[in-house]
Amino acid sequence: MTVVSLARLTLPTLSRRLLSTTAIPSAAAASSGSAKPLPKLSFFTKDECSLCVPAKEVMYKCQAQIPCTIEFIDITRPENATWFEKYKYDIPVLHINDQFAMQHRFDEAKLMAALKQAAESTS
Numbered sequence: 001m002t003v004v005s006l007a008r009l010t011l012p013t014l015s016r017r018l019l020s021t022t023a024i025p026s027a028a029a030a031s032s033g034s035a036k037p038l039p040k041l042s043f044f045t046k047d048e049c050s051l052c053v054p055a056k057e058v059m060y061k062c063q064a065q066i067p068c069t070i071e072f073i074d075i076t077r078p079e080n081a082t083w084f085e086k087y088k089y090d091i092p093v094l095h096i097n098d099q100f101a102m103q104h105r106f107d108e109a110k111l112m113a114a115l116k117q118a119a120e121s122t123s
Contacts, residue, residue, distance in 0.1 A: 040097055041069065087103075092104070
């Protein structure tokens, strides 16, 4: 799996890259070589999502502290029609380990707590 360096990407490039990327592991996870399963964040999004940019920032802050993978799911793609019907008015939406966690405006403290709990349960 390729690790994407986000520091050198501009926002438009970052948005296009993230929508086309299936998963981004944290830098700590990529370098640790650990066989321990990591929590998986599934981020439901689409182009022109004004709430998605701050939500991604919250996810990346949390990922920097707690290793996890992030899967980006563009609900407008034909293969994601089920997710589109479910979340077309509610993006961004976040699942942790395939369970609904939050939507719209992501709270960093709540996400950190949920991610810690997920990390403990996968160990």
